[in-house]
Amino acid sequence: MPLPDFLIAGVPKAGTTALHAALERHPQLYLSRPKEPKFFLTDGPPPRIGGPGDKQTYQEHIWRQDDYERLFVPAPRGTLRGEATPFYLYDPATHLRIKALVPEAKLILMLRDPVDRAHSNWTHLWIAGLEPEADFVTACRLEEQRRAAGWADFWHYLSLGKYGEQVRHLFEVFDRRQVLLLRYRDLREQPAATLDQVCAFLGVSTGLLTEVPRENVNRHVVEDTRFNAGLRGLLRFGGNVGHVFPLPVRKTFRGPLLTVLHRRKGRRPRPTRDERAALLPYFAEDLALLQEVTGRSYADWLSLDPALPQTENA
Numbered sequence: 001m002p003l004p005d006f007l008i009a010g011v012p013k014a015g016t017t018a019l020h021a022a023l024e025r026h027p028q029l030y031l032s033r034p035k036e037p038k039f040f041l042t043d044g045p046p047p048r049i050g051g052p053g054d055k056q057t058y059q060e061h062i063w064r065q066d067d068y069e070r071l072f073v074p075a076p077r078g079t080l081r082g083e084a085t086p087f088y089l090y091d092p093a094t095h096l097r098i099k100a101l102v103p104e105a106k107l108i109l110m111l112r113d114p115v116d117r118a119h120s121n122w123t124h125l126w127i128a129g130l131e132p133e134a135d136f137v138t139a140c141r142l143e144e145q146r147r148a149a150g151w152a153d154f155w156h157y158l159s160l161g162k163y164g165e166q167v168r169h170l171f172e173v174f175d176r177r178q179v180l181l182l183r184y185r186d187l188r189e190q191p192a193a194t195l196d197q198v199c200a201f202l203g204v205s206t207g208l209l210t211e212v213p214r215e216n217v218n219r220h221v222v223e224d225t226r227f228n229a230g231l232r233g234l235l236r237f238g239g240n241v242g243h244v245f246p247l248p249v250r251k252t253f254r255g256p257l258l259t260v261l262h263r264r265k266g267r268r269p270r271p272t273r274d275e276r277a278a279l280l281p282y283f284a285e286d287l288a289l290l291q292e293v294t295g296r297s298y299a300d301w302l303s304l305d306p307a308l309p310q311t312e313n314a
Contacts, residue, residue, distance in 0.1 A: 028080060
């Protein structure tokens with residue numbers, strides 16, 4: 001049975017969905033569906049407890065190897081097979097699982113300013129009606145409490161952005177020549193050049209991909225009204241009753257509620273100067289480590305006013 005030749009291994013909310021969608025268009029590449037099988041995240045079944053919505057996510061894990069290998073059976077002969085699970089970089093044990101099963105696999109990492117990444121992560125869950133905390137910085141400060149309660153990795157707003165520790169361990173497990181480090185900003189601002197870089201790294205034809213499809217676009221809920229708070233409460237309840245309602249019923253339940261919650265359009269806000277000032281000290285030491293490990297500068301991520309475009313779909 002076939003296994004992947006490459007993995008988009010990190011990080012969440014840094015353009016991995018868009019990169020997956022772009023690479024799908026290359027005739028020499030085959031990307032799995034679903035995009036995030038999450039196979040290497042566990043040695044067996046996923047956990048059974050978690051935060052709001054986590055039980056539904058755990059039910060989507062493809063954790064049996066036979067099922068995982070079947071994802072790549074449709075790949076045309078001669079194509080390179082890949083998948084995108086952006087949590088693979090975060091867990092050191094995952095690095096070892098990948099090495100044990102596909103030691104020659106190539107790994108693509110999309111890194112993003114860690115404060116912007118955390119804010120996009122929080123916004124994603126807030127829009128989905130799952131995040132109960134309306135203040136971004138407060139939600140970040142709840143991370144250790146949530147980790148202790150068994151909430152899934154996607155709630156680790158700050159820890160997911162400590163790339164220095166993660167990349168250092170990955171380089172201890174894999175030859176650096178198997179790892180491609182990219183920036184989220186480059187994919188957005190220079191898509192053709194960045195996609196050519198990915199294709200050259202994978203050893204397939206360049207010049208065939210020139211744009212990144214718009215993926216993962218959500219509406220933004222601006223108002224934190226009592227009515228919207230009630231809708232979010234219902235959505236969180238629905239995500240925590242997996243033992244009562246099966247997955248199809250809960251998806252049917254969520255759809256109409258999300259339609260009402262997302263009834264107005266709006267641009268997603270970026271973190272403010274005060275929010276950046278509150279959180280940057282958490283990342284400073286790790287960013288220094290990232291620069292040491294990679295030999296690249298990420299000093300711009302320590303600015304209170306990073307020169308990054310505002311986006312609606314981050």
